[in-house]
Amino acid sequence: MKRVTRQRTEILRVIDESERPLGPQEILQAGREAIPSLSIATIYRTLRDLLAEELIKTVALPGDSPRYESLHAHAHHHHHFQCTRCQKVFDIHGCPGSLQGMEVPPGFQVDHHEVTLYGLCADCVGVGS
Numbered sequence: 654m655k656r657v658t659r660q661r662t663e664i665l666r667v668i669d670e671s672e673r674p675l676g677p678q679e680i681l682q683a684g685r686e687a688i689p690s691l692s693i694a695t696i697y698r699t700l701r702d703l704l705a706e707e708l709i710k711t712v713a714l715p716g717d718s719p720r721y722e723s724l725h726a727h728a729h730h731h732h733h734f735q736c737t738r739c740q741k742v743f744d745i746h747g748c749p750g751s752l753q754g755m756e757v758p759p760g761f762q763v764d765h766h767e768v769t770l771y772g773l774c775a776d777c778v779g780v781g782s
């Protein structure tokens with residue numbers, strides 16, 4: 654039980670302290686710095702628990718596997734940027750709001766939107782192909 658608690662604490666710390674949403678492999682890599690024996694199965698199991706307890710939330714990306722971010726630190730409405738070279742996902746501040754110029758059919762009512770920007774992150778700009 655003690656071991657489970659420590660692993661869980663470390664996984665939650667990694668997600669909480671990250672500036673950007675992380676995928677399971679990224680969480681595994683970061684978590685292994687503190688707990689070398691950490692396994693991907695433990696990461697998935699813990700992510701499932703943390704989601705159920707609403708401590709983290711899923712960042713769904715079209716056509717890609719989900720990333721996870723701290724629900725507490727990311728409760729506000731925000732969007733994401735995905736680097737097309739390294740696949741990392743970053744938080745974007747600001748929102749196009751009413752998405753002017755987008756028209757839904759008459760009688761429809763919009764209640765939320767997802768916006769994902771794509772391009773190269775600062776580390777990847779300037780890296781030659």
Ligand SMILES: [Zn+2]
Nearest residue numbers: 736739774777
């Ligand atoms: Zn990148």
Ligand SMILES: [Zn+2]
Nearest residue numbers: 730748749750
């Ligand atoms: Zn928005």
